[in-house]
Amino acid sequence: MSEDRLPPLREVIAAHDLGAKKSFGQHFLLDLNLTRKIASLAGDMSDTAAIEIGPGPGGLTRGILEHGVKHLTVIEKDARFLGALGEIRTAYPGQMDIVEADALEVDEAGVLAPGRRVILSNLPYNVGTLLLIKWLEAKPLWWARAVLMFQREVADRIVARPGEKAYGRLAILAQSVCEARMGLKVPARAFTPPPKVDSAVVVLTPRPEAERFADLKALGIVTGSAFGQRRKTLRKSLAQAASKTTQNADELLESAGIDPGARAETVSIEAFQTLAQVWRKATRP
Numbered sequence: 001m002s003e004d005r006l007p008p009l010r011e012v013i014a015a016h017d018l019g020a021k022k023s024f025g026q027h028f029l030l031d032l033n034l035t036r037k038i039a040s041l042a043g044d045m046s047d048t049a050a051i052e053i054g055p056g057p058g059g060l061t062r063g064i065l066e067h068g069v070k071h072l073t074v075i076e077k078d079a080r081f082l083g084a085l086g087e088i089r090t091a092y093p094g095q096m097d098i099v100e101a102d103a104l105e106v107d108e109a110g111v112l113a114p115g116r117r118v119i120l121s122n123l124p125y126n127v128g129t130l131l132l133i134k135w136l137e138a139k140p141l142w143w144a145r146a147v148l149m150f151q152r153e154v155a156d157r158i159v160a161r162p163g164e165k166a167y168g169r170l171a172i173l174a175q176s177v178c179e180a181r182m183g184l185k186v187p188a189r190a191f192t193p194p195p196k197v198d199s200a201v202v203v204l205t206p207r208p209e210a211e212r213f214a215d216l217k218a219l220g221i222v223t224g225s226a227f228g229q230r231r232k233t234l235r236k237s238l239a240q241a242a243s244k245t246t247q248n249a250d251e252l253l254e255s256a257g258i259d260p261g262a263r264a265e266t267v268s269i270e271a272f273q274t275l276a277q278v279w280r281k282a283t284r285p
Contacts, residue, residue, distance in 0.1 A: 027191040035063030045069040053121040109142040155200035169223040176213035218276040226264040235260035245282035
């Protein structure tokens with residue numbers, strides 16, 4: 001669809017007096033060429049129900065609709081943007097719904113049509129990681145792809161591999177459920193107002209159900225403990241998680257086939273999954 005049916009975003013922001021709120025972690029993407037590139041990372045959306053979190057004035061919203069999505073639902077907490085979003089909905093009749101709500105509390109599967117579902121969002125900085133964990137833990141996993149923009153540091157942590165500086169809890173949780181890759185790097189100057197750091201778009205595609213690690217709660221506990229003191233050996237750093245079980249850290253690690261003298265960043269995702277299973281079995285009743 002042509003963007004000509006809508007005025008430029010800067011005019012929309014001025015007309016509705018829409019300034020970014022720091023308390024909401026808001027930074028607007030106004031470059032429609034860039035938002036189109038982000039939308040294209042979701043693939044063919046002609047049969048897709050998409051959801052966008054925190055659309056703000058609608059830069060990415062326009063890119064998603066122009067890309068030919070079957071239907072788009074936007075979740076916006078800040079009521080100031082509802083008027084501008086309503087103008088986009090009018091320009092794309094029957095293709096878009098607006099839900100005024102806190103995304104952390106929304107039942108996404110309940111507001112989306114059945115069929116292929118994707119998430120596309122320039123996530124607010126202050127809740128991006130919380131939303132990602134929520135979506136990873138969803139049972140059943142209702143989405144087929146997620147195209148998500150984070151601060152560059154967070155994006156690096158999601159796609160990191162063992163041995164890399166950014167490897168840690170977030171990489172293990174995300175990659176235990178999904179294939180994760182870097183889709184697009186976005187400099188700070190692309191935003192209005194520009195944040196202090198660069199951003200990046202991560203593309204997450206769920207693994208086949210049989211290959212996903214189911215107990216993310218246990219995995220989160222052992223990785224949170226293991227990486228909470230990165231410079232220490234697992235024998236010491238895992239003590240907090242071990243305190244909730246009938247075994248000590250050495251016993252848990254040896255049962256999982258992990259050297260207690262190793263450091264967390266050297267341990268594979270599969271080994272941490274085994275450790276989570278061992279931890280769960282040893283947890284005090």
